Amino acid sequence: MEQSVIENIKSVLKNHFNIDSADGLSESTSLRDDLGLDSMTTLTFLMSLEDNIVGFSIDANTLEGHHVQTIGSLCQYVTERLEAVA
Numbered sequence: 001m002e003q004s005v006i007e008n009i010k011s012v013l014k015n016h017f018n019i020d021s022a023d024g025l026s027e028s029t030s031l032r033d034d035l036g037l038d039s040m041t042t043l044t045f046l047m048s049l050e051d052n053i054v055g056f057s058i059d060a061n062t063l064e065g066h067h068v069q070t071i072g073s074l075c076q077y078v079t080e081r082l083e084a085v086a
Contacts, residue, residue: 001082005053005075012048013071017041027072042068055082 010022013035019025031037037045046058046068056078067077 002075002079005078005082006071008053009049009071009075009078012045012052016045016048025071027070027075029071031068031070031074049078053078053082055085057081057085 006027010025013019013025014022017035017037019035029035031042031045046063050057059081062081063077066073068074
């Protein structure tokens with residue numbers, strides 16, 4: 001499931017934030033430092049993930065800053081949320 005989540009994250013980044021290729025994105029890619037996402041674009045990105053990943057929803061009570069530092073940390077958060085509702 002985790003690989004599928006990573007591919008979904010990369011796809012949303014590519015399609016919604018004009019990133020030329022998802023090939024250069026890795027689990028260690030920083031959403032802020034490498035991709036330039038600020039708090040507003042991160043929120044937009046998370047809402048796009050909700051629209052594109054069946055069963056995923058943001059939980060404001062559990063979402064913390066470290067969850068959205070890198071593609072890998074976000075993948076872990078999304079996977080945990082999907083497993084919680086499964």
